[in-house]
Amino acid sequence: MTISSWIAGADGSGFGLENLPLGIFATDDAPRSGVAIGPSVVDLSMLIRERLIDDETLLDARSLNAFLAHGPGAWRSLRATLQRLFGETATGDERDAVMRALVPRDAVTMHMPIDVQDYVDFFSGIEHAINLGKILRPGSEPLQPNYKYLPVGYHGRASSIVVSDTPIRRPHGQRKAPDAPAPTLGPSQMLDIELEMAFVTGPGNKMGESIAADNVRDHVYGYVLLNDWSARDIQAWEYVPLGPFLAKSFATSISPWLVSLDALEPYRVANRVLDPEPLPHLRVRENYAYDISLEILLQTQNMREQDIAPAVISTTNFREMYWNVAQQFAHMTSNGSRVRAGDLFGTGTISGHEPGTYGSLIELSWRGANPIPLPSGETRTFLENGDTIALHGWAGTGPTRIDFGEVRGTIIA
C-alpha cells in the first residue's frame, strides 16, 4: 500500500515514506544526523530540539552508533515518528518545523554514517565463488569443501572504510607473475571492484555468548552498498595460506544512506534451497533472501571528457546469495566472539548466473580474456587511473520503490 507524504518530491522518488534511510551530512558546518526524504535531507537535531523526536542519541551526533546501540525498540519508534511527521496526518505546526529542518540533498556533503568498529567480509555469493575457483584453480573443483557448510569470511580493516565519493589511490604492493622467479614491488596492475552489500549492527553480545540466527532482527539495523576494491595481483601472491590482507585493506567504499531491514521487509523472498541442509546453528525458521536490484556503472576519464554517460557493465540481484544475513550473523557469533554497535559485515561479491551479471571485473572480463566494451570505443579488463565506478541498488518498482542511492569512487595514481 502506498503511503503519501506532504513533502514535495517524496512520493515515488525511491526516498519516500517507506524508505527513510539515515545518514550523517554536513552543509558548511559540523556533520550531523539526517534522514533522506525525496530530494531533501531533514536535520534530525532540529526536530529533537523542537521536541518532535525524543531520541537524544541522534542530537548533534557525528555517527549513528549510539542510536544503533539503542536497539530495535528505538529504531521502530523513530521510523513511526518520521512516517507520521512526513505523512498526510502531520499538523500545521509539525509541518512548519519540518520545513525549517529541510536541506536540499544536492547541497550537502555526506560523511561516514557509522564509526566502524570491526569489519568482516563474507564470500556468500556462490556464483562468484564458483567463477573465481574456475579462473584461479582451473581443472579442479571450483568450490572449496567448506563452502556449503559455513559462510566463509575474513576480518578486514575498519579504518580503511570510506564513504562514497572518496578518491581511491591505486595501491602499491608485491606482485609475482606465475612464471617469474621472485616478486616485484609496484602499483597494482589488476585493480578490481567487488559489488557487495553490507549489514550494520546494533546491540551486540557479551563475549562468550552466541546469537541465534532467528534473533538477527534484534541486532541488525540494515544495509548499505559496498565496493570492496581489490588488487588481484597483490591478492594472488599474498593470500596463501591466511587469506586477503593488503590486497583489500587499502580502501573499501560504502554508500552514505543506511536503509533499515524494516524498509526492506516487503522485499523478503524465499532463498534458494540449501543442499546439504546446514548444521543446527545455521538453520533458520524462514529461509529468506532480499530482492534488491543492483548494477555496476563505469565511466572512464575519456568518457567524462566527451560527456558520455557512465555505462552499465553489469546488472544482478542480491537474492542470488547462498547464505543470508541471519546465517552470516549467527555464524560470526557462534564461537562467542563479540559484535558491537556499528560493526560492518560485507556480504561477498554478488554475481548472477551468466556474463553481464557478474559482480567483479575479473569475472566480467574472465581475467582479461574478454575485454569489456565501452560506448567510447575503449575497453577495460581492470581499472585504469581516472576510471569512476558507481554501484546502484534499489528494491521494487513504482511509487513504493526503495532506493539505496549509490557508492562511487574514482581511481587516482
Ligand code: MN
Ligand atoms: Mn569482498
